Amino acid sequence: MTLSVPATEPTATAAKFDTAGSPGDSAVAKGNGFVIRRRGIAQLLATARAEHPQDQLPPDAEIHALSQLIEIQLVLQRATDAEKAKGKEITDKRIDYILKTLGPTEFKRRLQLTDMTANDLRTELFQEETAQTSLTRQLGINVTDADAKRFFDAHPGAYDQPAMARARELLLLTCVGYSSASLPQEIINEKHKLILDLYKRIQGGEDFATLARQYNEDPVSKDTGGVFSFRENQMEFGDMAFAMKPNQISGVLTNEDGYRILQLLEIIPPKKIEYATIADKLKNALIGEEKRKLAPAYVKQLRKEAEVEILDAKLKAAFAAYDPEVAAGAQKPADVTNILPSTPSPKP
Numbered sequence: 005m006t007l008s009v010p011a012t013e014p015t016a017t018a019a020k021f022d023t024a025g026s027p028g029d030s031a032v033a034k035g036n037g038f039v040i041r042r043r044g045i046a047q048l049l050a051t052a053r054a055e056h057p058q059d060q061l062p063p064d065a066e067i068h069a070l071s072q073l074i075e076i077q078l079v080l081q082r083a084t085d086a087e088k089a090k091g092k093e094i095t096d097k098r099i100d101y102i103l104k105t106l107g108p109t110e111f112k113r114r115l116q117l118t119d120m121t122a123n124d125l126r127t128e129l130f131q132e133e134t135a136q137t138s139l140t141r142q143l144g145i146n147v148t149d150a151d152a153k154r155f156f157d158a159h160p161g162a163y164d165q166p167a168m169a170r171a172r173e174l175l176l177l178t179c180v181g182y183s184s185a186s187l188p189q190e191i192i193n194e195k196h197k198l199i200l201d202l203y204k205r206i207q208g209g210e211d212f213a214t215l216a217r218q219y220n221e222d223p224v225s226k227d228t229g230g231v232f233s234f235r236e237n238q239m240e241f242g243d244m245a246f247a248m249k250p251n252q253i254s255g256v257l258t259n260e261d262g263y264r265i266l267q268l269l270e271i272i273p274p275k276k277i278e279y280a281t282i283a284d285k286l287k288n289a290l291i292g293e294e295k296r297k298l299a300p301a302y303v304k305q306l307r308k309e310a311e312v313e314i315l316d317a318k319l320k321a322a323f324a325a326y327d328p329e330v331a332a333g334a335q336k337p338a339d340v341t342n343i344l345p346s347t348p349s350p351k352p
Contacts, residue, residue, distance in 0.1 A: 052065070
């Protein structure tokens with residue numbers, strides 16, 4: 005059965021001042037024309053955990069999540085119909101790509117991890133994409149093709165692709181995710197026995213790929229059957245991997261993550277990148293850099309005009325501690341990296 009994501013028109017802004025909400029989903033913040041609910045924060049944090057299971061969220065993650073949701077609503081209120089149409093177009097393409105990449109079963113599983121419905125996802129992506137598009141216009145940013153070409157020419161080689169190793173791994177974690185918290189010693193001992201047994205089975209002729217798909221616990225490569233690519237200086241065993249021959253299998257490797265067996269599949273040679281192949285990405289990157297410079301003051305002013313109020317006492321106190329100006333009634337400057345994509349920078 006094919007899973008489809010509802011193609012209904014997403015809501016451009018949150019419901020206006022419906023502070024009652026459902027049980028457990030109270031309003032935590034509001035401004036002129038919008039309200040932010042607890043469930044929105046929870047979904048944002050759950051998405052961050054699902055995307056980066058090896059990382060622990062910072063202590064102020066909830067504050068940043070709320071700030072991001074407020075910022076998006078503030079920018080959305082000034083979006084034009086054309087910008088909303090563009091946001092919907094981009095959202096449709098992203099949804100199609102996600103479905104084709106993950107398949108219906110995995111798509112459903114990941115939605116469950118974030119306590120989202122398919123329509124929740126569509127609305128969230130629509131609001132983010134529309135805000136991104138509109139913010140560029142609201143800030144008066146105009147990066148031309150000529151600007152991007154001049155930047156590319158001024159940084160020769162900065163975007164060339166270095167040599168990459170493509171490898172397959174079988175990792176048994178001895179910690180919780182990629183955190184510093186170790187598993188109980190008895191479990192670590194069991195995994196040590198298992199990795200030695202798996203290594204003997206591989207040496208005896210069993211298929212490494214089959215075993216990796218069955219036993220690999222690395223959250224980064226688990227969905228690919230253990231296959232991933234990396235630069236030589238990108239991982240601890242990079243120098244060893246680059247010295248291996250194709251299809252060669254390492255011994256049992258041990259570090260703070262756990263016990264790992266590595267198979268080199270190929271070394272991908274370095275590649276010179278021509279401007280035409282990255283023109284659009286580079287242009288978007290330069291736009292992102294301009295947003296980082298201009299957005300803080302602009303979003304601060306939007307907060308003031310919208311009379312943003314934190315309704316949740318705990319979060320209000322956290323904001324006050326995070327920025328004393330909030331306690332005095334001033335609006336907290338936006339952390340605009342929350343609503344902007346990461347952008348590539350030229351290598352030094």
